[in-house]
Amino acid sequence: MKNKSKAKNQIHVLANQDGVARKLTVGAQFKNSLNILMERMTSATPIFVRCLKPNYLKQPGDLDKQYVLAQLLYTGMLETVEIRRKGFAVRPTFEDFVDKYKILVDLKMLGTANNCIAILKFANLHGWCLGRTKVFLKYSHIEQMSQLLDNMSKSAVQIQKVARGFLGPESFRDGMKMQKRRRKYLKQCSNRLKSLVLKVQKG
Structure with missing residues (x-):
């Protein structure tokens, strides 16, 4: 007030x-x-949001693609997107970058500039920049890094399949042996119980 x-x-x-x-x-x-x-x-920290009309009448559930595209052209949004694509649009901190991509090199990595460089060199990326606390990347860099993570994930699945195929028969044989021992033990218990019953009946 x-x-x-x-x-x-x-x-x-x-x-x-x-x-x-x-x-x-x-x-x-x-x-x-x-x-x-x-x-x-x-x-303060203002955030500007540009709103687009879905159609001339502003009715919900009715998207006029040509009308929306015209608004994007007139407001210069497409040019802005293109500029961001060519520039360093992605700017993660050292720690965030290493946490996300250290699986490619070494899980014990800390969020340092040298470790960021090691990951970038491993990924064979070019045209990136390093600031005091952030890595400056383009969208194409992120696409390449995502592809590497995807390839690693697929390779891990293949390794798991091979390992399960190799260990599967052995596990099955071990399971059969255990069942055989269990049946043998149950049979012995049953025989003992029968003999005890006979002794009680004779006594």
Whole structure:
């Protein structure tokens, strides 16, 4: 409340050199309001969202592709996307980058610049940059890294299949031996029980 009243006074009243309050002109009020707005915006972390109309009537469930495409063209969004594609659009920190891709080189890696370089060289990437705390990458780099992770995942599945195929028969034989021993033990218990019953009957 105090901040609002203070801002209101700043808009409508200004003291002259003699300390006498006088009303601001419309232009001065607008300029003062704009300055206050800019101060608030710079002190925060604003996120600008560009909204597109799905159709001329703004009706839900009706997407007019040509109308949306025209808006993208007029607002320069396609050019912006193209610029980001050519530039360093992806900027993970050293720690985030290593955590995501260390499986390609060494799971014990820490989030350092040298480890980032090791991963990038292993992936045979070119055109990347390294800052003080972040790795600067293009979208094409991320696509290549994702492909490497995908290939590694497929290789792991193949290795698991081979291992299971090799260990499967042995596990089956072990299971059969265990069942045979169990049946033998149960048969022995049954025979003992029968002999005890016969002894009790004879006694």
